[in-house]
Amino acid sequence: MVQSQRIGIVGLGLLGGSIGLALHKKAIAAEVCGFTRRRETLEWALNHKIITEGFIDFSEFLKRIDFLVLAAPVLTNLHYLEEIHRLKPELVCTDVGSTKEKIVKRADQLWGEKSGFVGAHPIAGSEKSGIRYACDDLFADRIVILTPGHSSRQGAVTQVRDFWQGLGGTIITMDAARHDVIVARTSHLPHVAAFILCRILQDKINDADYLACIGNGFRDATRIAKSDAEVWTEIFLTNPSIAEVTELFKKDLEFFMELVRNKDYAGMRSFLEQARKIRDALDKEG
Incomplete structure (x- = not known):
C-alpha cells in the first residue's frame, strides 16, 4: 500500500x-x-x-x-x-x-x-x-x-x-460460499442462541427474584445479544446456511430433552463431557 x-x-x-x-x-x-x-x-x-x-x-x-x-x-x-x-x-x-x-x-x-x-x-x-x-x-x-x-x-x-x-x-x-457455511456455525449461531436466551426472560425482566438469580453464566452467554439489531437482521437474512445450522442445533436440543425426560445420567454426562472436551480443544488451539 x-x-x-x-x-x-x-x-x-x-x-x-x-x-x-x-x-x-x-x-x-x-x-x-x-x-x-x-x-x-x-x-x-x-x-x-x-x-x-x-x-x-x-x-x-x-x-x-x-x-x-x-x-x-x-x-x-x-x-x-x-x-x-x-x-x-x-x-x-x-x-x-x-x-x-x-x-x-x-x-x-x-x-x-x-x-x-x-x-x-x-x-x-x-x-x-x-x-x-x-x-x-x-x-x-x-x-x-x-x-x-x-x-x-x-x-x-x-x-x-x-x-x-x-x-x-x-x-x-x-x-465465499465456504466462508458463509463456516461462520454460520462459529459466529452466527452463537448470536442466535444469545438472542433467544434473552427472549426467554422477556416476561420476567421485572421480576426481582429472576433478576437476583442472573449470574455470570447468563451474562457471559448473552453478552453478544447486545449487538446491533439492524446489522444482525441483515446477516441472518443473507446467510442461507444459518437455517441448516439451526436445524443441527435443534436436533441437539431435542436429544438433550430426551436425556432429561429419560433421566439418563450416563447419557447426559457423556453429552456434556463431549462438549467440554471440544471447548478445551479450542483453548489449546488458541
Whole structure:
C-alpha cells in the first residue's frame, strides 16, 4: 500500500471508525474520507480525527478516493456496490461484512471480469456499536478472511491484502460460499442462541427474584445479544446456511430433552463431557 492513497470508508460505525483511526495511527493513507447519511456522525468523526474529510453525497465522495472500504450493514453495502459499478467501476474496494457469498456473487455478475472488489471479513468487533466505540487497534493480530470472486483482478487482490495487513490483520483466503457455511456455525449461531436466551426472560425482566438469580453464566452467554439489531437482521437474512445450522442445533436440543425426560445420567454426562472436551480443544488451539 502506498501512503499517497486517498482511502474512503462507507459507514462510520464501530468497524468503519476503527479503520479510520488505524489508518491515522499507522500513517497508511494521505487522506481518509468518510461517507455517511448522518451529518452529526460526520462531524463527530472529523472532530475526533477519524477522517480528514466527510461526505453525504456518494458521487462526490467517489471522485475523491482511489480505494474504498464498505463498512455499512451487508445489504447497504450491496446497494453501494451497485453504485460503484455505475459511477467508478475501476475502483479497488473491499468490505467488512459477516456474509460474503451474496456480495461476491453480485460483484461477479456486475463486472464479469476485472473487478476491483475483493470481499473481506475481519474477525474483529464487539457487541458494542457506533463510532464512539471505535479504537485504533481493533484489527491488530486478528484474522481477516479474504473472499475474492471469479471477477476479482489480481492487482486488486494484492492491494486489498496489503491494506488489511497494514492494519495488523493476519490474512487467510477462502471461497465465499465456504466462508458463509463456516461462520454460520462459529459466529452466527452463537448470536442466535444469545438472542433467544434473552427472549426467554422477556416476561420476567421485572421480576426481582429472576433478576437476583442472573449470574455470570447468563451474562457471559448473552453478552453478544447486545449487538446491533439492524446489522444482525441483515446477516441472518443473507446467510442461507444459518437455517441448516439451526436445524443441527435443534436436533441437539431435542436429544438433550430426551436425556432429561429419560433421566439418563450416563447419557447426559457423556453429552456434556463431549462438549467440554471440544471447548478445551479450542483453548489449546488458541
